[in-house]
Amino acid sequence: MQQNLSTAGSLIRVLVAASSVVMQAGLEVLLSSSPDLDLVSRASTTETLTQQIARSQPDVVLWEWNDAADSIPAVLITDPGDGSDVDTMGGDGLDLSPAIVVVVDDWQPLAIAAILQAGVRGILPSDATVTEIVGAIVAAARGLTVIHPDLLSPLLSSLPASTRTPPTESGEALTNREVEVLTMLAEGLGNKAIARRLNLSEHTVKFHIGSIFSKLHASSRTEAVILGARQGLILL
Numbered sequence: 001m002q003q004n005l006s007t008a009g010s011l012i013r014v015l016v017a018a019s020s021v022v023m024q025a026g027l028e029v030l031l032s033s034s035p036d037l038d039l040v041s042r043a044s045t046t047e048t049l050t051q052q053i054a055r056s057q058p059d060v061v062l063w064e065w066n067d068a069a070d071s072i073p074a075v076l077i078t079d080p081g082d083g084s085d086v087d088t089m090g091g092d093g094l095d096l097s098p099a100i101v102v103v104v105d106d107w108q109p110l111a112i113a114a115i116l117q118a119g120v121r122g123i124l125p126s127d128a129t130v131t132e133i134v135g136a137i138v139a140a141a142r143g144l145t146v147i148h149p150d151l152l153s154p155l156l157s158s159l160p161a162s163t164r165t166p167p168t169e170s171g172e173a174l175t176n177r178e179v180e181v182l183t184m185l186a187e188g189l190g191n192k193a194i195a196r197r198l199n200l201s202e203h204t205v206k207f208h209i210g211s212i213f214s215k216l217h218a219s220s221r222t223e224a225v226i227l228g229a230r231q232g233l234i235l236l
Helices: 002-006 021-032 046-056 109-117 130-141 149-157 176-186 191-198 202-216 221-230
Strands: 012-017 037-043 060-065 099-104 122-125
Touching: 012 021, 012 046, 012 130, 021 037, 021 060, 021 130, 037 046, 046 060, 060 130, 099 130, 122 130, 122 149, 176 191, 176 202, 176 221, 191 202, 202 221
Parallel strands: 012 037, 012 060, 060 099, 099 122
Antiparallel strands: none
16 A cells, blocks of 8 residues: 555545553644645554454554554564565555554563564654654555664664674675665565565565574564664665
């Protein structure tokens, strides 16, 4: 669905999900402050969230993530992180799943990494400003990944020591194609979607991802994206 947002002047359709009525109301007031956002629905549980997504077809879900045990509905997952793909592509080739921006209260670096691997596009702390939340929604709707600086530093620190060490000067650089693939990993795309975007076979995409992991000394997609951003190869 994010691909539909390239039309100039189109409003970004947002669904607010929060278990707390107070938080839900606060997020709704926040959205009303931006002329670029259109509140199309709300949900208070995971079950109603899935129903409302199907009914209102939002571009972005703004979700209060208040429990590390919360599970992401399958309809939202763009990359399960295990190398497989959940097919969220419609018959016209467009991605039908909304982008997810989560507001996290009680967070831990490992939980943040798991959230990213599930395909979430934006992660913000509960004390994020109005400007930061609106900016994250807009960026996520455009296919970008946004991690608040307050969350990014601890996440980097939690990575294994070997992945925090920049490659030496003799290290092999990523090819232009590998940078393209890494950028799409940052967008939350799975192997199947990347293959379609680049007109490649899934086998070739897996080969490029393996090469990226090797060159960046990364053990997961999340680590590869974070390390790539740290080295200036891509922007988050």
